[in-house]
Amino acid sequence: MPMSVVVCTVVAICGTFLHVGGSRPNGWQTFKYEYLNRRINFGFESTNDGSLAMAYGGLNNHGYAGVHFPVLSHNGPGFRMEVVSTTNSSSSPMQMFSFGMAPIQLDEMLITGGSYDFAFLNSTWIFNLRKKTWRQVALGSSLPRMKYPVVAKINTTHLVMFGGQSTWSTLKRPVSKYETRTWLYSHPDDSWTPLQIHVSPPPREKHSLVWTKRGVLLFGGNMNGEKVIYNDTWLFTNNTWHEIYPAHPLSPWPEGRYEMSMASNGTHALMHGGAAKSGIMGDTWVFTVESMSWARLTMPPSGDKSVMGSMIYLNSKFLRMGGMVRTQIANQVRVWNGRTWELTNFGPRPDALKKH
Numbered sequence: 092m093p094m095s096v097v098v099c100t101v102v103a104i105c106g107t108f109l110h111v112g113g114s115r116p117n118g119w120q121t122f123k124y125e126y127l128n129r130r131i132n133f134g135f136e137s138t139n140d141g142s143l144a145m146a147y148g149g150l151n152n153h154g155y156a157g158v159h160f161p162v163l164s165h166n167g168p169g170f171r172m173e174v175v176s177t178t179n180s181s182s183s184p185m186q187m188f189s190f191g192m193a194p195i196q197l198d199e200m201l202i203t204g205g206s207y208d209f210a211f212l213n214s215t216w217i218f219n220l221r222k223k224t225w226r227q228v229a230l231g232s233s234l235p236r237m238k239y240p241v242v243a244k245i246n247t248t249h250l251v252m253f254g255g256q257s258t259w260s261t262l263k264r265p266v267s268k269y270e271t272r273t274w275l276y277s278h279p280d281d282s283w284t285p286l287q288i289h290v291s292p293p294p295r296e297k298h299s300l301v302w303t304k305r306g307v308l309l310f311g312g313n314m315n316g317e318k319v320i321y322n323d324t325w326l327f328t329n330n331t332w333h334e335i336y337p338a339h340p341l342s343p344w345p346e347g348r349y350e351m352s353m354a355s356n357g358t359h360a361l362m363h364g365g366a367a368k369s370g371i372m373g374d375t376w377v378f379t380v381e382s383m384s385w386a387r388l389t390m391p392p393s394g395d396k397s398v399m400g401s402m403i404y405l406n407s408k409f410l411r412m413g414g415m416v417r418t419q420i421a422n423q424v425r426v427w428n429g430r431t432w433e434l435t436n437f438g439p440r441p442d443a444l445k446k447h
Contacts, residue, residue: 127161127174129422130413134192135401136200139247143220144405145175145200146412148187152420155186155207162220165406169435175223183225184216191242193250195278201228201250203276203283204237209263211236211256215276215283229276232283235259237270239296243307250276251307251327252283254295269294269314273332291332292325299353301360303380306333308360310378313349320368322347324378324385335383344385345376352402352411361388361409361427364397371396375432388430395432397421410435 133149133156144163149156158177163170177183184190190205195217203215213236215229240255252274258267271294272285298312298321306328313320322345324335337344351365351372360378364371373396375389400414400421409427413420425432 127159127172128412128424129420130156130401131399131415131420132188133401133413134190134200134202135403135412136192136194137403137405138198138200138220139194139244140197141405143198144403144410145218145220146401147192147200147202147218148184148190148205149413150188150420155188157186162223163405168406170406177225182227184214185212187212189239191237191240191252191255193242193244194247195244195250195276196247201242201276203229203234203242203252204240204255206238210261211238211258211265211267213237228281229283231281234274234283235270236261236265238267240270241298241300242276243300244302245275245307245327248278251300252276253292253300253309253327254298254312256296269296273327275330286330288330288332292323292334293319293321295319295321295349297349299351299362301353301355302357303355303360304357305380308355308378308380310345310353310362311348311351311365313366317366317368320347320349320366326383338382338384342384343387345374345387346372348372350398352397352400352414354402354404354409356404356407356409361402361404363402363411363432364395364400364414366398371398373397375427 129151130149135146137144147160159174162173162175184202185207187205187207191203193201195201198221200218205212213234216225217228218225235257237255237257240252242250242252244250255270256267257270258265273288275284275286295312295314299310301308306326309325311321326333326335346367348365348367351362353362358380363375376385376387378385397414397416400411402411411425424435426435
């Protein structure tokens with residue numbers, strides 16, 4: 092059954108928000124919207140039709156990120172934000188982190204796996220960004236309970252999932268193993284299916300997986316803490332994994348890392364930050380799909396080293412949200428301007444006012 096949600100369209104006036112819609116019409120409400128952006132280990136994705144995006148779940152300074160989450164839409168060159176609040180936990184995903192999230196159909200988002208209260212989860216949910224409704228799906232699938240699964244779209248009706256840790260135990264802090272199988276979600280069949288693949292990337296977690304016009308791109312990740320940190324690149328196409336190698340021994344290639352942010356516009360994938368053996372990274376790399384090659388776009392600035400954030404491509408822009416910067420969870424959203432990452436006025440803000 093679709094769940095009920097409270098949707099608030101809000102504008103900021105002198106630090107307080109005018110509540111335009113929802114359960115308190117014509118009333119004033121203080122709402123600290125910076126906590127909507129202040130997240131780590133969360134999901135942040137744009138829809139297949141390119142018109143909407145949402146951030147969901149994760150952790151913030153107070154623990155779980157809570158029941159409020161932002162839905163973004165175009166507003167000219169900028170963005171408009173709605174705050175959605177879940178009101179029935181039995182009909183929506185619980186507060187959780189380290190799950191897989193990817194767009195499905197034109198205007199929906201799929202979420203699967205994750206962790207809550209030290210237990211692993213195996214439920215799959217779809218959120219409709221226009222109707223603001225949740226529904227649970229893939230009820231007949233035999234997915235194990237998974238933490239750190241990574242999901243990406245293949246097309247508008249199918250998703251691929253790889254990596255993470257899995258268990259069949261319902262206990263807290265369960266004994267788990269690295270998931271080695273590649274899973275396919277079919278929207279027409281409403282099911283998850285493990286694929287029979289002979290050659291796959293080594294098992295891992297905290298890697299990146301994004302759609303491109305030539306297939307789904309995988310980079311990085313780790314295994315057993317920092318004992319194994321990967322810098323390999325793979326492409327998934329026609330239910331087959333292909334490893335991509337540097338064209339030349341001196342070709343630029345990113346240092347191995349995990350917990351980086353990454354997004355794609357189809358022809359290029361942008362990657363920022365992450366944790367490496369040399370420390371927290373602040374560099375930005377681009378993978379060009381046509382040439383199957385990496386190039387570094389920026390040197391690491393001292394103030395922009397981050398991990399556990401997330402990135403999307405929306406309205407012809409790459410956006411980065413959240414993440415851990417130094418010892419703090421960041422509340423900024425940055426936009427790639429072609430040369431560097433600049434802070435953007437993100438969140439509910441009013442149009443220019445002459446008198447207020």
